[in-house]
Amino acid sequence: MSLIEKDHIEAGALPGPSLAGVGDYLALLKPRVMSLVVFTALTGIVAAPHGLHPVLAAISLFCIAIGAGASGALNMWWDADIDAVMTRTVNRPVPSGRVTPGEALAFGMTLSVGSVLMLGLTANWLAAGLLAFTIFFYVVIYTMWLKRWTPQNIVIGGLAGAMPPMVGWAAAAGSVGLEAAVMVAIIFMWTPPHFWALALIKSDDYARAGVPMLPVVAGPDETRRQILLYALALAPLGVVPAFIGLGGLVYLIVSIIVGAIFVQRAWMVYRLREGESARRAAGQLFGFSLIHLSALFFVLLAEKAAGAPAFTAPFHGWM
Amino acid sequence: MAGEEHKGIVLTEEQKRRRNARSVAIAVALAVLVALFYLVTIFKMGGNVANRPL
Numbered sequence: 200m201s202l203i204e205k206d207h208i209e210a211g212a213l214p215g216p217s218l219a220g221v222g223d224y225l226a227l228l229k230p231r232v233m234s235l236v237v238f239t240a241l242t243g244i245v246a247a248p249h250g251l252h253p254v255l256a257a258i259s260l261f262c263i264a265i266g267a268g269a270s271g272a273l274n275m276w277w278d279a280d281i282d283a284v285m286t287r288t289v290n291r292p293v294p295s296g297r298v299t300p301g302e303a304l305a306f307g308m309t310l311s312v313g314s315v316l317m318l319g320l321t322a323n324w325l326a327a328g329l330l331a332f333t334i335f336f337y338v339v340i341y342t343m344w345l346k347r348w349t350p351q352n353i354v355i356g357g358l359a360g361a362m363p364p365m366v367g368w369a370a371a372a373g374s375v376g377l378e379a380a381v382m383v384a385i386i387f388m389w390t391p392p393h394f395w396a397l398a399l400i401k402s403d404d405y406a407r408a409g410v411p412m413l414p415v416v417a418g419p420d421e422t423r424r425q426i427l428l429y430a431l432a433l434a435p436l437g438v439v440p441a442f443i444g445l446g447g448l449v450y451l452i453v454s455i456i457v458g459a460i461f462v463q464r465a466w467m468v469y470r471l472r473e474g475e476s477a478r479r480a481a482g483q484l485f486g487f488s489l490i491h492l493s494a495l496f497f498v499l500l501a502e503k504a505a506g507a508p509a510f511t512a513p514f515h516g517w518m
Numbered sequence: 519m520a521g522e523e524h525k526g527i528v529l530t531e532e533q534k535r536r537r538n539a540r541s542v543a544i545a546v547a548l549a550v551l552v553a554l555f556y557l558v559t560i561f562k563m564g565g566n567v568a569n570r571p572l
Contacts, residue, residue: 221543
């Protein structure tokens, strides 16, 4: 199915001059995903022990953002056949025919190579290597392989979306530490319940496109069980930064509160299985998951920017 | 045939407008790239810029 539709899109887009506007190319960068990447990568840069001039840090952040956008463009190039049959994505630039697949591929590859090289020159080659790995993992491992093959697609593929804080940390510090790994782990554990909540609502779309999302393959009930399990693992993990010298007292309090709300919302998704209330519960979990992750990283960022002491600071020598 | 003139591909006004917008965007992107390379060079060198044989 996918090959036929991909050919159809390519053949239909060949004749005539390009219809693409500047906005179409910006849409290829997936600006909403990019904004989350920028936010978490900025937290990684600010939280890291500093060794980078603020101007170089800003340019590094720009490179990470462009790298994330490039992987979005390459994702849209490869997934045009899937996007064309899903209501959420049918108006994207490639399936709508405004940008040809070849243009999206060239755009994505140029920005990928450019952002990695620029980050290497600006910060260091460890950060550049991690950015290259992130793009490769998202485009090749997730988009080309896992997404169409296994319901664990977003579990494993979620690593790509979780990497930006580590790339930012590496850009600023020149190394990666436990703190960066914990930030990655939080986003990694957050990703499955976030996407499965959306997949519960949009499972018809995914089924039509032939994407083996968990609700399509294992059913909504198993998806609800998995969401609850991940939420129960995520809540304590979200508190960990307060105990490794990364977060302060405010972070500890906020992480406990948002973690508890996340579990409560996941419990509602688990409990309400029929009708509009089930749909609403999944929608509320999806919406709150965005607030949850934003709150955790915003507090980390604000505490570091304000020079707030780590929660464990008074206990040094004890712990 | 004699009266027919081969005009090639004729762009509509909308296509011309979009092409112009793309050209401007490419120019801006190139200018940003030049500025980025300049800034990286200056801030990577830092005080070493004065560290040269006179």
